[in-house]
Amino acid sequence: MPELPEVEVVRRGLVSWVRGRTITAVEVVDPRSVRRHALGPEDFAGNLEGARVLDVVRRGKFLWLPLTDSPADASAADPSCDADATPAPAVALMAHLGMSGQLLMQDSSVPDEKHLKVRLRLSTADGMPAELRFVDQRIFGGLFLTALIPTADGGPGGLAETPLPLIAEEAAHIARDPLDPCFSFDEFYRRLRTRRTGLKRALLDQGLVSGIGNIYADEALWQARLHFARPTDTLRRAEAARVLDAAREVMTDALAAGGTSFDSLYVNVNGASGYFDRSLNAYGREGQECRRCAAASLVSLIKRDQFMNRSSYSCPVCQPRPRNGRW
Template sequence: MPELPEVEVVRRGVARWVVGRTVEEAQVLDPRSVRRHEAGPAHFAHELSGAVVADAVRRGKFLWLPLTGADGADPQEALLVHLGMSGQLLVQDAGRPDEKHLRVRLRLGPRPGVPDELRFVDQRIFGGMVLDPLVPTADAAPGGLGATGLPLVPARAAHIGRDPLDPAFDADAVHARLRRRRTGLKRALLDQSLVSGIGNIYADEALWRARLHWARPTDTLRRPETVRLLDAVRAVMEQALAAGGTSFDSLYVNVNGESGWFARSLDAYGRAGRACRRCAEEGRGTLIVREQFMNRSSYRCPACQRTPRNARF
């Protein structure tokens, strides 16, 4: 699954190339990619035609484009995009041949020197697009990263928490909620209603940087530890953004079709049996271990992420 940095890379590309442009025509080439739009593909295409893309906003892994009419009134709905396992948003010239797994095409109003189509390509069809009404945010802050001020969020994304890159993210509130829970730390990090956008890769990386075990009981966390962990989450995501995301698969690309290379900089995830870089710098030869966690894998250093006596696996 693409994680937050991958989706943010896509959001930034859409913000650069698409925001402010009119959708002159929408074509649904595969109805399965708009299956969440209950009114059907014809209604989806009709509603999009003539709409102006006002913004490109992200909260966690949810990406949406608030839409206005020609009158410029405040948006009432948004084009919500979920990339799923293989979804791509590509900005392409109209004359470029269609991709093999092209599902939805948006023809955009002309802008000199800029490609005039936004294409949704999805090999596995776990992602999709839907037109969703915008509702007020619970905290009266802008909906997510990239919002220009309106405190609105798509109804389907209103239940998820803010992510650490969001200007309205509240670390104190997250710490208080962590302390009220009785669960393991990584399990809590993956709960999108608490903190959104943290997936398996970045959870392992942040826990390694913060020197915390994934099974640490959340109700034992001290505030400095929570701050250290959230700072680590933010740092690893910003580093991944600078590298264009983490691409283990050619399916995860930006709007220009380019893959990220942060995978080369991972310190814990996928490095089982290899030396912990921090331990090596400190003169120890500890190897990263792989452990089972919720039907997936967790990676940690046994020396600098010691198992707590009261671990919650």
């Protein structure tokens, strides 16, 4: 599954191409990719045609495009964390990438991709591709229209160029992510201490902190020198801050590298793959030397453990498992 940095790479790419443009035509090539739109492909296309894209917003791994029918609705809201400007848009186009979904900007002259599912034609703009294409080989992802509702804390719904105090209804249940300027460490730590679970399980809880998936959880824990089974109710404030800072750092580094790509399906809007997998210190490195221990002339091999029907990677020397650990 693409994780937060991969989705943020897509968001940043889309903003420069689609913001302010009007959807002039919609072609649903495969109805399965709009199955989450309950009223069907015709309603999906009919409601999108003529709509103007205000922005591209992300919270955690959720990505949506607020839409308006009128240019007058595009007034900017206060981008601060306590924004209280009157929200204008009421509907957004939600993009769920699933396992293999891609949002690609293409010129009309470019041949259709093999797994093209939905085509959005956009209003003319100098030097910009004319189409936004949704491509999905495995068909676990999709597009659908969703309502925008006020955020619970009155702050922006997520990362955007012009933040509005609105959030896509399907994303309203998840917490802010560590890259969100409105993320509250105090609230995170307070809630973390009330959990009686292992640290990695807590980091993967999207209701506590969003956007940290399996790969970046392992990387953040390795960097913070903490074991995934560390009980959350024993975590000191400085340790919690250390692992959150590590998560921000590894995800920011992944953003700079274009995301983490283990196959050709994870691409940005221009079709390019990320390269952060070359910099991973723990994830996927079972049986290989721990780089930190090796630098200290210690011999230690990365270990893989079964974890929540997945795998967890850690160093048994610099990330010792606590005796009272919780999985």
